[in-house]
Amino acid sequence: MSEAQFEKPSSSLTVYRGWPTVGAYVWSPFVIKLEARLRFSGTPYTTDSGSPLKAPKGKIPYIEYTDETNRTITLGDSTLIINHLTDSGTLPDLNATLSPGKKAIDLALRALLEDKLYFYHTWERWTQNYYRMRDHVLSALPYPIRVLVGLLAYRKTVQTLYGQGTGRYSADEIRAFRLEIWENINVLLAASKAASTVDNHSPFWILGGESPSEADAVVFGFVVSVLVCTASPESRAVVRGFPMLVEYAKRIHEKFFPDYERWE
Numbered sequence: 001m002s003e004a005q006f007e008k009p010s011s012s013l014t015v016y017r018g019w020p021t022v023g024a025y026v027w028s029p030f031v032i033k034l035e036a037r038l039r040f041s042g043t044p045y046t047t048d049s050g051s052p053l054k055a056p057k058g059k060i061p062y063i064e065y066t067d068e069t070n071r072t073i074t075l076g077d078s079t080l081i082i083n084h085l086t087d088s089g090t091l092p093d094l095n096a097t098l099s100p101g102k103k104a105i106d107l108a109l110r111a112l113l114e115d116k117l118y119f120y121h122t123w124e125r126w127t128q129n130y131y132r133m134r135d136h137v138l139s140a141l142p143y144p145i146r147v148l149v150g151l152l153a154y155r156k157t158v159q160t161l162y163g164q165g166t167g168r169y170s171a172d173e174i175r176a177f178r179l180e181i182w183e184n185i186n187v188l189l190a191a192s193k194a195a196s197t198v199d200n201h202s203p204f205w206i207l208g209g210e211s212p213s214e215a216d217a218v219v220f221g222f223v224v225s226v227l228v229c230t231a232s233p234e235s236r237a238v239v240r241g242f243p244m245l246v247e248y249a250k251r252i253h254e255k256f257f258p259d260y261e262r263w264e
Contacts, residue, residue: 013043013090016050018060019139024261027136027229029118030078031061033221037082039256040212041091079114082214094213102207109188109206109215112181113222119166120178121222125231126157128171132231179238185219186242193244203251216252223249227263 015038017031025032038045045063055062057076064074067088075081085091095103125133134150141149161167166174185206192208205212206219223245226235239245253262 013038013045013063013065015045015047016055016060016062016064017047018049018052020049022047023259025224025228025257025263027225027231028060029113029121029218029221029225031221032224033217034061034063034078034081036220036252036256037091037094037214037217040094040217043085043091082217094211094216098207098209098213102213106207106213106215109185110218113185113218117178117181117222119161119164120174120181121226121232121235122157123161123166123174124178124235125229126154127161129231129233130154136231175234178235182238182242182245186244189219189244189248193248201251201254203255204248220249220252224253224263 015031015034017026018028019026035045035047050060050062052058052060055076056074057080059076061078061081062074062076063081064072066072075084082091086093095106098106130150134146134153137153138146138150158167169177188206189204192206193204195208196204198204203212206215207213223239226232226239227246227249229236250262253260
């Protein structure tokens with residue numbers, strides 16, 4: 001898979017990532033997940049910033065593409081996007097050959113990160129490192145407007161976290177929950193690497209197979225999101241404390257994202 005595939009794609013699929021950054025990862029694990037899923041399958045795409053105001057689900061990422069009937073389609077939510085592209089034959093089904101048990105584990109891993117860990121990260125970014133998060137997410141806005149919009153975003157996020165449940169825990173409890181998740185992901189990856197027959201540079205996968213499953217796009221997205229986000233220093237320290245997590249992401253980066261800047 002060459003770098004040129006992603007610089008000059010032959011398709012009309014555009015991924016809207018929320019930031020105008022080119023040649024680098026953004027902070028959203030869901031954007032990274034979607035890009036990884038496309039690259040695992042060798043599917044060309046372009047990127048653009050877009051806006052949540054224009055997104056079908058009101059959030060990043062979303063895509064726009066032209067189908068075989070020359071109809072322009074806009075889709076939101078990373079999971080729904082992947083499901084649609086898989087069902088339509090644009091993407092192969094990565095889980096097609098998994099046993100029912102492995103499919104259940106794959107789904108559970110995705111839910112653990114997207115429905116649990118995500119909120120622990122959101123708590124850290126928006127309540128513990130608010131100014132870094134605000135100034136990055138709202139960098140396109142003039143400063144006076146950024147302050148007002150940032151305050152509204154903060155209040156909405158705090159309300160969401162409380163309603164979801166994360167906001168009802170103490171800081172130490174959240175840190176313990178977060179650490180437990182990363183510890184167990186690390187154990188799974190260590191076991192997968194130990195059982196793998198790949199060389200010292202090729203990727204190894206979370207379920208131990210010879211190719212990625214849907215969960216790998218999610219795990220990679222969350223690891224890289226933490227490594228590149230300056231508004232989550234505690235999570236970054238946790239992830240860096242597990243060299244297996246970093247090695248896993250590094251190997252995928254080198255094979256599938258050679259055109260992107262790597263985290264320091």
